[in-house]
Amino acid sequence: MVNVIWIILILIGLIVSVFNGRLEAVTQSALDNAKYAVELCFSLIGIYALWLGLMRVAQESGMVSRIAEKARRVLRFIFPDVPLRHPAIGAVAMNIIANMLGLGNAATPLGIKAIKELQKLNPQKDRATNAMCMFLAINTSSVQLIPSTVVALRSAAGSSNPTEIIGTAFIATICSTTAAIISARILQRYY
Amino acid sequence: MIEIMKIISTYAIPVFIFVVLGYGYIKGVNVYDSFIEGAKEGLTTAFRVLPYMVAMFVAIGIFRSSGAMDVLITVIAPVTNLLGIPPSILPLAIIRPMSGIASTSMLAEMFRLYGPDSYIGRVASTMMGSTETVFYTISVYYGSIGVKKTRHTVWAALLADLAGLIASIVVCNMVFDK
Numbered sequence: 473m474v475n476v477i478w479i480i481l482i483l484i485g486l487i488v489s490v491f492n493g494r495l496e497a498v499t500q501s502a503l504d505n506a507k508y509a510v511e512l513c514f515s516l517i518g519i520y521a522l523w524l525g526l527m528r529v530a531q532e533s534g535m536v537s538r539i540a541e542k543a544r545r546v547l548r549f550i551f552p553d554v555p556l557r558h559p560a561i562g563a564v565a566m567n568i569i570a571n572m573l574g575l576g577n578a579a580t581p582l583g584i585k586a587i588k589e590l591q592k593l594n595p596q597k598d599r600a601t602n603a604m605c606m607f608l609a610i611n612t613s614s615v616q617l618i619p620s621t622v623v624a625l626r627s628a629a630g631s632s633n634p635t636e637i638i639g640t641a642f643i644a645t646i647c648s649t650t651a652a653i654i655s656a657r658i659l660q661r662y663y
Numbered sequence: 664m665i666e667i668m669k670i671i672s673t674y675a676i677p678v679f680i681f682v683v684l685g686y687g688y689i690k691g692v693n694v695y696d697s698f699i700e701g702a703k704e705g706l707t708t709a710f711r712v713l714p715y716m717v718a719m720f721v722a723i724g725i726f727r728s729s730g731a732m733d734v735l736i737t738v739i740a741p742v743t744n745l746l747g748i749p750p751s752i753l754p755l756a757i758i759r760p761m762s763g764i765a766s767t768s769m770l771a772e773m774f775r776l777y778g779p780d781s782y783i784g785r786v787a788s789t790m791m792g793s794t795e796t797v798f799y800t801i802s803v804y805y806g807s808i809g810v811k812k813t814r815h816t817v818w819a820a821l822l823a824d825l826a827g828l829i830a831s832i833v834v835c836n837m838v839f840d841k
Contacts, residue, residue, distance in 0.1 A: 473762060484731050485722070485725035485727075488731040488734065505772070509713070512716065513712060517709040520705035520709050521702035522702065524705045524708065525697075526683050526698065526701070527701055528697050529692060532697050534690060535686055598811045599810065599811075600813050600816060604810070608801055612795045612796065612800050613794070619788075622791050622792045625779075631784075636785070637789050639667070639668030639669060640835055644789050647829075648824065651827075655815075655822040656819040659818055659819055660814070663814035
């Protein structure tokens with residue numbers, strides 16, 4: 473998909489620039505942006521290092537599994553088909569909490585483990601269960617409490633207050649996750 | 664409500680640092696060494712995304728400077744204005760579920776053009792912080808267990824992203840000046 477987006481942006485851009493007589497501007501911006509992308513990556517190193525350093529501490533302290541243990545009770549209502557003591561609930565909880573904390577690298581293997589556990593409860597192996605659809609809808613709705621990449625990019629772009637969007641993003645995240653849960657619940661009747 | 668959001672924005676990172684390091688210390692983690700281990704990844708992460716960033720930045724730069732982005736925005740403006748969505752946000756909203764790297768690059772490019780503290784910059788930031796990539800994640804997860812009939816997964820995920828977009832605009836209109 474990235475492949476398609478990339479080539480479409482470039483080809484359409486080049487064709488339009490011929491009609492608009494903007495070939496020089498296009499060349500200039502291609503060179504400019506290539507340079508800026510590198511500058512941006514360099515200015516992100518510090519914030520990435522700070523954040524990934526904290527993430528490592530969070531991981532090694534066992535914070536994720538501690539919170540996930542508490543989250544099981546809530547998840548019971550969202551995943552009624554999965555038995556409370558089944559390892560699937562634990563794996564789903566671990567993945568969601570890791571995503572909430574923004575532990576992207578740690579979250580993916582936990583998520584794969586979760587969906588494999590859910591597959592064990594699946595009577596029809598090539599068809600997604602309600603629990604799987606719910607899990608992936610929540611997972612792709614963004615549950616991250618602190619959008620660290622956005623804060624880093626804002627800071628790199630010279631924002632006077634890079635963190636001012638944490639509150640608004642928090643509210644919008646609650647809305648998107650709620651929408652994921654509700655729409656998965658409703659749509660499962662029709663598919 | 665607005666006050667609560669401001670408090671969250673101000674306290675989130677300091678509280679997060681306090682809790683993570685405090686909890687780690689109590690649990691007997693050598694917090695400094697552990698932090699350094701993680702911080703090393705910051706360097707590799709930034710360098711790992713560098714070629715992707717260059718590729719996407721160049722593509723978006725070509726698309727915008729050619730005038731193609733203006734054409735797109737002019738075409739969609741009547742529809743987005745009707746819905747109260749700023750037209751310059753929509754390209755980002757469309758690309759968001761498709762690709763993480765493309766949307767991240769587009770956000771950074773929009774910061775460069777409009778400024779991170781502009782209305783557009785704030786709405787774009789909020790939206791990026793409250794939505795996720797959809798198609799890639801779903802294909803990786805289902806691919807790992809061989810599920811082919813994905814039923815309503817994509818629709819539920821896209822509805823969630825749409826809700827995130829709408830909520831971002833509504834919330835930013837409440838909190839920030841246009």
